Each structure stands twice: as C-alpha cells, then as structure tokens.
Amino acid sequence: MGVPIRQAGEADREVLVQLLDRAFMQDPVSSWVFPDESHRRQVHGAFLGVFIDVALAEGRVDLAEDHAAMALWLDVPAGAPEEDGTPARMREAADPDNERAELVGRLTGELHPHDRAHAYLLMIGVIPERQGEGLGTELIAPVLERCDREGVPAYLEASSERSRGLYERLGFVFTGTAVQLPRGPRMWPMWREPRG
Template sequence: MTAVSTSVTVRRATRDDTDPLISVLAEAFFAGPVADWLIPDHDDRRAVYQRYFELVLHHGLEHGHVDTTIDLSAVAIWYPRPEPPRGTSPEHQVALEAATGVYAPKFTLLEAMFEAFHPREPHHYLAYVAVSPEQQGRGVGAALLNSYHRRLDAVGMPAYLEASNMRNRRLYLRLGYRAGPPLILPTSGPTIWRMWRGTPTATGPAAFPATEPLSRRRAR
C-alpha cells in the first residue's frame, strides 16, 4: 500500500530494495556520538556498518515492517511489540558477532541495554529511521514517520524509539513524542533519549510510561 504525505511517497520496502537501503542506513548512521562510541576507526566503521546494516535490514524485512520512499532515499524499520521482548536469540547473536567482529561486545551491549529498558506496554518500536545525507533537512524523515503514525493512531497504538542525538530528539518531540529517562552508555559513551508517542491527552503528548530494567521484571 502506498501513502503520500506532502511531496513524499511512502511504500513498504521489499527485498528488491535491499542494496540501496543498506547504503542509506550505513551512510545516515556513519557520523554521530553512537558511531564514534561503537567504532572509533572510520575505515573499520564503513566496512562493519555495511555488514551490520545488511543484518539489520534483512531482520526487519523478515520480522518487522520496513517502509521506504519511492526514490529509496529513506527507510524506517518498525516492530510490533505486543509484549515485552524475550531476549536475543542465539542465532541473532552469532550473526551479530560475524557482522561486527572485534566490535561485537559494544554492539551486544547496546542491544542489551535497549532491550533491558524497553517499555512493558504494547506498542510499535521504531528501531531505525534513516535518510540519505543529500535528502536530510527536507522533511523526508518526518513524512516517512507520519505515514506510519497515522496507521498507529487509527488503532490507538503507541510508538517507542531511542534518539541518539539532540537534533533527532527535537524532531521526535515535534512529532508528538515525550522524552523519558535517558540511558547513558558505559565507558564514556553518549546519552540515548528514550521517547514515547502515546495517545494524546488534553494537555499534550501522553506521558512516558513507567519502566524498570528487564532483569527486575523477570525476577518477579
């Protein structure tokens, strides 16, 4: 199904779109505090990101919902989360280590922290959204997300994401998200802003839901 928002045409991605969308993801996430923390060496980063985002995109196409634009300049990877996550599968961990090599410990830690502090309430999770550098700042990312937000609003379903920089955080606030308690990555890592887009209230965006580390939930 294709939806049009302003001048951006959004459609669901297919496996035929894999190569260009992997490049969009790798380029969009190449610079930034999380990238610097994960892989300080730029030459290594480029090679690892190509393999890592190939894994990410294939996983999204198989297990989630992937939207793109008609010109393949942007991509968003969503996952329905009707219940709390149950942990990383052994198969995924093997694939992650193969893709990221010596940098696997930090990638594993990042994914584990995201999972541990995930909201309990049913929602859809925006794992990744990326816009090619030459198209950034033109409203493409907002249009891509608004297309999916309309579907969520129609069924009263919240959305959740993690923002890795202040520019993106400001965009998500404009799109109706509310910031929650941040995560600070260890070993001098950057701050990650957890954000929730719930059903709007009379006073504005819905409050961020109460959360606790996954380990405590499992202990009960």
C-alpha cells in the same frame, strides 16, 4: 511535501543497507561502536544489515521511492520479551572482536518497555545530503496516524540531540532514563501516547 513511499522487500536489501550505511556513518552511536573511521567504513553496512533483516522478517520497512530515506518498524506485543539474539548477531555479522557491536543492543534492550503493545521505530535513516528536508517526518507520519486511529503507542531511541528534537515535535516524550554508552554518547528512549 508528498514524498512517494513504498514498502520495501527482500529484493531491496542492498539499497537499504547502502542507505542506512550512508545515513549513520557519522552518527554518534555508530562512531562509538566503531571509533576508527576506516574500519567503520568496512563493517558498518554489515552491522546495520542485521537491523534490516529483522525488520524485513518481522516488521515493515518503508522506503522513499527515490531511495533517500527509510524507516524500520516492528510491532512489539505486551509482555516479557523472548530471548533476543539480535545483539549477538550484530556483533558476529560485523566485528566479532568488538564487544561494543553487541553492547549497544543489550543496553537499549534493557530499557525497552514491554508492559504495553506498541509500534517500535527501530531505525530511520535519511541520506546526509537530504537531511533536514522533512523526509523523516514524511516516513513517520503515516505510521503515527495509524497508531492514533488504533490507540497504539509508539517507541524509539533517539541517537542524537537533533533526532531527539524531531521526535519531540512528533509527540514523543523522553522516558526519563537515558542509555549511557560507556565512555560514549547517550541515547534517549522516547514514548508517544496515541492522540485522539
């Protein structure tokens, strides 16, 4: 396909927020965090903006030149993680009275492996009208190729059955313990060993 991709910076923040907001507006996890759709439309971008800020500050953001897709990556070192205030920042930025806005981050954090250094696909988003065209694979492939060259595993949490299938085709394997959101959907932690 050959989608032109570049690394995004702070100047792209608003484009990135709008892209993720559109990509995840109907996602099962976003719908659980913010069950009322009209309220979700008001606060969803602020919620997802925290992920973008973390990736811009501590990782990398790959953006399709046409702004149809993006991927947020972090390099996670081995060892016990430092205290991470990101879940609380997500809640404070978007919806301080909504415990779910923090709970989703705490529950995924509890299952995140830290025994080996790895590339963490924090989020990947494709605007709805372009989903199913292979843009996600185009964004992920260069990082997975680097992981393979350097012998580094990769990790992510799939938020839907559809995305889980995509990641399985790319070599990710379900770790065996799902994140079960209370009275809500599951998320599937997935690990990929480097190839070659």
